[in-house]
Amino acid sequence: MTAPTPLPHAPRDHPPVRMGKVGLLLANLGTPDGTDYRSMRRYLNEFLSDRRVIDYSPWLWQPLLQGVILSKRPFTSGAAYRSIWNEEADESPLATITKAQTAAMAERMRARFGDRVQVEYAMRYGNPSTVSVVERMKAEGCDRIVFFPLYPQYAGATTATANDQFFRALMKLKWQPAARTVPAYADDxxxxxxxxxxxxxxxxxxxxxxxxxxxxxxxxxxxxxxxxxxxxxxxxxxxxxxxxxxxxxxxxxxxxxxxxxxxxxxxxxxxxxxxxxxxxxxxxxxxxxxxxxxxxxxxxxxxxxxxxxxxxxxxxxxxxxxxPCLNDDAAHMDALAEIAVENMAGWIAPDAAVARAAE
CATH class of the missing domain: 3.40.50.1400 (Rossmann fold)
Structure with a gap:
């Protein structure tokens, strides 16, 4: 965690503020916390209530969702998730893989920038929520955040809704970090x-x-x-x-x-x-x-x-x-790291000392 930094020209009694880091926030679709009925219903309700995903009028859609779909689908979806669940970690494969991708990305950022880039991940639906992670990153000194939806092809129901949630998180902050979003990379x-x-x-x-x-x-x-x-x-x-x-x-x-x-x-x-x-x-x-x-x-x-x-x-x-998907494959993570660095341009430069040490 970045040490509290005194603000320049501030009075001596001004509370210290953590600042100076660039945050890289990877975003994926999301996952239920468990395969039980309540966990599945909570997850599906958030997912299927998103107007980017289902854009029917709420007056028509919500009674059907709450009264019919969410009384049955949590059972069938729960069974499907149980067939692929990571029992050892007690989480979905998407959660396991996203954590591995985040660790791989963090390793690549450290090799270039030392400890000046903080890499985290968030889910559009479920946990960890985008709002909670953005708030934590800001509190830990990220005054600039690059938000990276892990969707190669842009769609309103994926990239756009992830960005929407990121912007909602920023709306909750009194002091917003500077922000950038990474565009789709379908033809990279x-x-x-x-x-x-x-x-x-x-x-x-x-x-x-x-x-x-x-x-x-x-x-x-x-x-x-x-x-x-x-x-x-x-x-x-x-x-x-x-x-x-x-x-x-x-x-x-x-x-x-x-x-x-x-x-x-x-x-x-x-x-x-x-x-x-x-x-x-x-x-x-x-x-x-x-x-x-x-x-x-x-x-x-x-x-x-x-x-x-x-x-x-x-x-x-x-x-x-x-x-299988590319997951945390080295070539995939190298590609995503290069895309991320390009989107940090002007915010941060490689650490020469770190680069020399890696040689």
């Missing part, structure tokens, strides 16, 4: 290279090559695209850049969207249906990767590796390989 060459390396490693370890690689992105209602959300276009671009980096032709890779919710049309093709069609068309061996997720979570470990796998195999598919 370093991120694409890390993705490509993960595919190359996975393929090299397989006994034979898949017929096709399915890039499965989290879905959003198609209406969001028509209203100006760039998510669909950025997902398509990531797939194209990944294909080009791998040196493949278009027949070896495809883009799909998963996690459909509600009655309206979402971005298509739907992953769960497309993998069945691929099997029926003779693609008996496929690999699936989830480029929209920076860390493995319920949507990848349970939905892809269980529900989507089952759809493929039921339709006659013979070999299904899931390629």
């Amino acid at each position: 060459a370093r991120y694409v290279d890390a993705l490509a390396r993960s595919v190359e490693r996975a393929y090299a370890a397989m006994d034979g090559e898949p017929d096709i690689l399915v890039c499965s992105y989290h879905g959003v209602p198609k209406r969001y695209l028509m209203e100006g959300d760039p998510y669909h276009c950025q997902c398509r671009k990531t797939t194209r850049l990944l294909r080009e980096r791998l040196g493949w032709d278009e027949s070896r890779i495809t883009t799909t969207f998963q996690s459909r919710f509600g009655p309206e049309e979402w971005l298509q093709p739907y992953t769960v249906e497309e993998v069945a069609r691929l099997a029926e068309r003779g693609k008996k061996r496929i690999a699936v990767i989830a480029p929209a997720f920076s860390a493995d979570c319920i949507e990848t470990l349970e939905e892809i590796n269980e529900e989507i796998r089952e759809s493929f195999e039921h339709a006659g598919g013979e070999r299904f390989d899931y390629i």
